[in-house]
Amino acid sequence: MSGTVSAYETAAGKRYRVRYRKPDKSQTDKRGFRTKKEAELFLASVTVSKARGEYLDPALSRVAVAQLYETWIIGKKSLKPSAFAQLPIAWRLHVEPKWGAREVGGILPSEVRTWVTELTQDKPDGTKGRSATVALRALGVLAGVLDVAVDDRRIARNPARGMKNLPRKPKRKAGRVYLTHDQVHTLAAESARPELVLTLAYTGLRWGEAAALRVRSVNLLRQRLHVEENAVQVDGVIHVGTPKTWQIRSVPFPKFLAPLLERAARGKGPDDLLFGDGTSHLRPPRYGTGWFEGAVARVQARDDQFPRITAHDLRHTAASLAIAAGANVKALQRMLGHESAAITLDVYADLFDDDLSAVSANLETAAREQSVGKSWAALLA
Template sequence: MRYRRPDNTQTDKRGFRTKREAESFLATIETSKLRGEWIDPARSRVRFAEIAEAWYDSKIRVKPSTRSGYRNSLDKHVLPQWGAMRVVDIDHAEVQSWVARLSATLSASSTRQVYLALSGALAFAVRDGRLSRNVATDIELPRLSKSERLYLSHGEVHELADEAGDWGTLVRFLAYSGLRWGEAAALRPADIDLAKRLVHVRRAVAEVRGTLVWGSPKTHEQRMVPYPSLLDEGMDSHVTRGGRHDLVFSGREGTVLRGGNFRRRVFAPAVARLHVASSESFPQITPHDLRHTAASLAISAGANVKILQRMLGHASAAMTLDVYADLFPEDLTSVSIALDRAARDSVVGNPWAKPSGDGFGRAV
C-alpha cells in the first residue's frame, strides 16, 4: 500500500498482513494529516545521538558553564542510555523508569539536570519535525529539598574579613554587594565609581573545565550595585593600585582570581579557625553564602524586593522572593495590617460595629 504525504508526494510501498491492518493504518495517517500532526516515518528513524548533538550545537545563548553542564550530562548519562536508539522508539514509560534509576544514585538536583538534557533534545526533535510530541514531558522528578541557608551578621562578616588578612576587603565587598564570584573576579577599576560608591557590573568570568571563559553577567543584564562607606579605604586601595584595565581583585601577577583556589587556600581555613575559636558557633559557610548574607543584611536595612532584585541581578522580583522568601516572614503580617488600616480609613464612621439590622438594611 502507498499513501500520499501532506505535500502530495507519494510514499514507497508498504506491506501489511491483512487488509484490515492496512485500512487501519491509512485511517491513522489521514487523521494525523488533517490534524497537522503527520510525521514522515523516515525522519523519525534518526538515532537519538544525532538529534542530541544537533540540540547541543544549537545552545548558543546559554552561559558557558550551563553549556558545559549539558555536555557532561549527555556524555555521562544520556547518550550511553539513549544514543543508539531511534527517537521514535523512545517511550514515556522507559524515560520515567530511567529517571527513577538515576534518582537512586544521583541527587535530586543532578537528576533533574540530566533529565533536562534528554527532554531538551527530544523537544528539539519535535521542532525539527521528527516527532509529533515529546515523550519526556510530564515525567515525575525527584523533589528538591531546600538546604538550610547560612547568613552572617555584621559582626561575623568583620570577624571573617579580619581573619582573611589581605583578602579582607574582598570578603567585605562580597558580603555587602551581593555580587556573584565571577562578577567580582571580572571587575576592573573602570567599573568602580569611588565617589558614588557604585559598581558597574558589566561582565563575568567563569572557569569551565579548567579554562577561563569571559562573558556577560548571569542574566545577560548589566547593573549598578552600591556598596557602603565602610568599604571606602579598602576599595580605594584595590582600585588605584593598578591600571584601568587591570583586575580589582586579582591573583598572582594580576591574573584572574580563581574561586576554587581562593576557597581552598584562604576562605575555608579562615572559616575553620573561627568555627573552632567560637566553640563551633561560627557558621561553616562558603564564598557563595556571602551573596546570601548580602541579601539578608540588605533586607534587615529596609531594602524591598525590587531593590534586592536589582542588586542581586535576578531576572525578576518573583525569583528573588522565591529564593529569599524566608527573609520576608513579616510581610504577611504587615500586609494584613495595612489592609485593615486602609479599609478603616476608607469609610466614615465605624463600619466594624455590629449592625442593628438583619444585614439587608431592614430593622429587626
C-alpha cells in the same frame, strides 16, 4: 483514497500491504498488516494527515537519537559555560548508553518514564541511585534532543515531555547562615583579602562578578559598582562573559568601603581588574586549604559560635543585612541580579517572614497615630 491495499503471502500467513504517495509525490509502502481492515484504516489516516498538512514521513523517524544530539548541543552553546558543561556529561553518562542508538520514532513515553525511575533507584549490587537533580537533567537532555525531531517533523510529539510523578529535587535546606555586621568585620580582619570579603558581604555580588570587576567599574562618588562581566571557573578554566541573568546592573556599596576599593585600584589602569594583580582573575578559594576557609578557621578558634561558611554565604549575608536595613523586594532583586522578584522572595522567604511581626507592629503604631481622639471601642460595639 490516494493509495491501494493488496494482500501477499508470508510463512506466517496472509498479510496486507498499503501503497501510497507522500506529499512530495514519491511512492512508498507499509506492509505487515494482519487484516485488510487494519490496512484500510492506516491508509485512511495517511490520507487525512496529508489533507491537514500533518503528514510525517516514516522514513524520517528512523534517525537515531545520537544523530540529532549533535544538532541539539550546538544550539546550546549560547548557555553560560557553567550550565553548558553539565549537558555533555549527562549525555555521555546517562542518555547516550540508553538512547543513543534508538530510532526517535520508536521511543515510547512509558519507556522514558521507567528509565528516569530506574536512574534514581539503588541497584542490586549496592550502587546508589542517582539524585533527582541528575535524573531530571538527563531527562532534560533527552527531551531537548527529541524536540529537534518534533521540529523537523520526524515525530508528532515528544515522548519525553509532559510526564507526571517525576522525581522531586530536594528543597533548599533550612537554616541558611547569615553573618552579623560584627561577624563580617571580624572575618574580614582575619582574612588575606579584607576588601574582597567586605565587598561580597555588603553588595551581594557573586564570586565571579566580583572577580571580573575592573577599576572603571567603581564609581566612588555615587558609591556604585557597575557589574557587566562574570568570570566563572569551569573545569579549571576561567570563562568571562555577562552576568548570570545577562543583566548588567549597578550595585550600591556603603561609604566605608570606598577607601578600601580606592586602595585596591591604586596603581592600576581603568581596564585592569580591581581585585588581585590587575591582570589575572582571582579564582574561587580552594576547598579545605584556601585563604577564605583559613580565615574562618582562625576566627572559629577564638569564637566557637562563629558558623562554618563559604564565600558564597557572604552573598546571602548581604541579602540579610540589606533587608534589615529596610531594602524592599524589588531593590534586593536589582542588587542581587535575580531575574525576577519572585525568585528573590523564593530564595529569601525566611528573611521576609521574620519581618511580618515588625509589619504588624508598625501598622498598629500608624493606626493609633492617625486616629487620635477616636474611640475604637465604639467600632467594636
